[in-house]
Amino acid sequence: MTGRRRSSPRPFSHAPAVAIASAVACTAVIASLLSGCGSLPGSGDPGEKEPVTVMTWAPEGTKATNMPGMPAMAQAYARWVNSRGGIRGHRLRVLTCNERNDTVAAAQCAQRAVDRGAVAVVGSYSQFGRSFMSPLEVKGVPFIGGYGASDEEFESPLSYPVNGGQASLLAGNGRQLAGNCTRVALVRPDTISGDQMPSLLNSGLHNGHRRSAEDIKAPEDGTDYTPQVTAALDRVGADPAVHGTAANGGKAPGSCVTAMLGDHTDAFFDSFRRLQEDSPRVHVASVLGSVSQSLVNRTGGRSGPLEGAYLTGWYPVASDPRWQPMRKVINDFAFGDNRIDPADQGVQTTWIAYTVLRALIEQLDDAGVEEITPHALQTTLDDGERAIGTGGLTPKLRWRETDMLAVQNFPRIVNGMVTYQVVRDGELVAAQDGFVNVTRTLERRDTDGEG
Known part of the structure; x- marks a missing residue:
């Protein structure tokens, strides 16, 4: 009907x-x-x-x-x-x-x-x-x-x-990370909504010829994510060359952790900061909605764990x-x-x-x-x-x-555009001009199962 x-x-x-x-x-x-x-x-x-x-x-x-x-x-x-x-x-x-x-x-x-x-x-x-x-x-x-x-x-x-909802953000974040990371861990809520995240992120990673992300489940309302941070760092390893191409003048990509825990993403990055203080840098990422300018400010700005973070959003940068x-x-x-x-x-x-x-x-x-x-x-x-x-x-x-875009499981999507942003000098700024169309990435995810 x-x-x-x-x-x-x-x-x-x-x-x-x-x-x-x-x-x-x-x-x-x-x-x-x-x-x-x-x-x-x-x-x-x-x-x-x-x-x-x-x-x-x-x-x-x-x-x-x-x-x-x-x-x-x-x-x-x-x-x-x-x-x-x-x-x-x-x-x-x-x-x-x-x-x-x-x-x-x-x-x-x-x-x-x-x-x-x-x-x-x-x-x-x-x-x-x-x-x-x-x-x-x-x-x-x-x-x-x-x-x-x-x-x-x-x-x-x-x-x-x-x-494009969560689907476009995750597919977009996967594509963004594919150009900056060889190994990725995804920390996501242990919920029905969270269960869809790995295949969506992987669709973007596979689009950039990267392997699937390590899937790490976490409580949606947690206050201490030390076990999840430990698991993420163990699974992706710690590569001293890992700083990402966008933030450090073109160094080789390496290990990245992307966290999507809504309001509790700040608790995750607080645990992340404490555990990584004495280890080589692993790059971080997320999507807008889980990370905001106010969170960047609260976690230390340019000296905090989100400096250089790769972020995917739906709309132009807030400025x-x-x-x-x-x-x-x-x-x-x-x-x-x-x-x-x-x-x-x-x-x-x-x-x-x-x-x-x-x-x-x-x-x-x-x-x-x-x-x-x-x-x-x-x-x-x-x-x-x-x-x-x-x-x-x-x-x-x-x-x-x-x-309507030809995205199976999401037939009402009419806008498959996302934007890439990065935290630079403590500020969320555009990582590139204009929108990125992830429609084809989502379509391939449906055709190939996990991406």
Whole structure:
């Protein structure tokens, strides 16, 4: 059954009043009772359009990976567009939900979105796609621009990803390391999601004619990774010539360790630093999301273990001027919310996802559609009459069947681009200009099993 055949209820016309991010307080006492705060949807001026309600969820305050910046970015975005009169006159209402890194909580967030009339879930993070996609599919609510942490985001006809998810990051990291490392160890979480990582990384390594990485499992919520560091160093060996070509003027490649443990990657590199102090250097690597500029700063900057690290991301480096519109919105409308780090890939993904939502609403308005429903959004996404630009942060995006890449197991990927970055003098910088297309690498991984 295709997504576009699903019908959806009229959005939230009888939804209960809830506390939402886009609520605007009165700034003055108005003597006349003809207008005021707290009016019901559609009860303003004669020309006022129905508000658009969406939801953004992410885990916060858990022992594993947390993404509090994603709902915070969504709230700032709503304040920004509403300060400008909304999106073509539609005020944006953002519901948020703590997904708690829990399968039950993920399903509850999705059901809450449906119950409260959300026309889409936008820019959210969850590993539990099987739990959250079902309630959305039942009501035909599209999932736009998720983080890409679950398989279902690249399988469900109601999902519209803006990046290539974990698959593209790992394949890209493998290709990046293939040019700099002869031996690689992968330290990854001992989870269902983690079980996919070795073959994805190996697809990139094999593309560069390197052998498969040593696979080292680790607890997702660990605080001391000494056993995993020891195992990684033992398996790849310690080559005194190992410093990588990008960081040391072209010396021969050698041993590398890449760690992808989300929020707990910092604990891994802390253990790594302590164990490698008296041994020859082994180069380190990771992906954006597991490593950030704030982590580089916390671990010692240019004198820390991440100096020279090879990193793969989805988007341009955080200092790229293409992020300036997002930074201005954060500066002007986040009101000092320290949950929002403009260099965080979750925050960046949320910005891009809401950019897509805004373009969709504008397309519907241009077509004379006044009521923004889940079905209207889904139909516009599936038809893809106009490609959606993101200011150069991604390629232009469409989700027609002809736009889907031929990546088995990930049939909804439409963007197979990644970027290569490196930590140089304590700063995350671009390792090369432009995007790297890993689509063919992913395709070969599917054809050849492990790469």
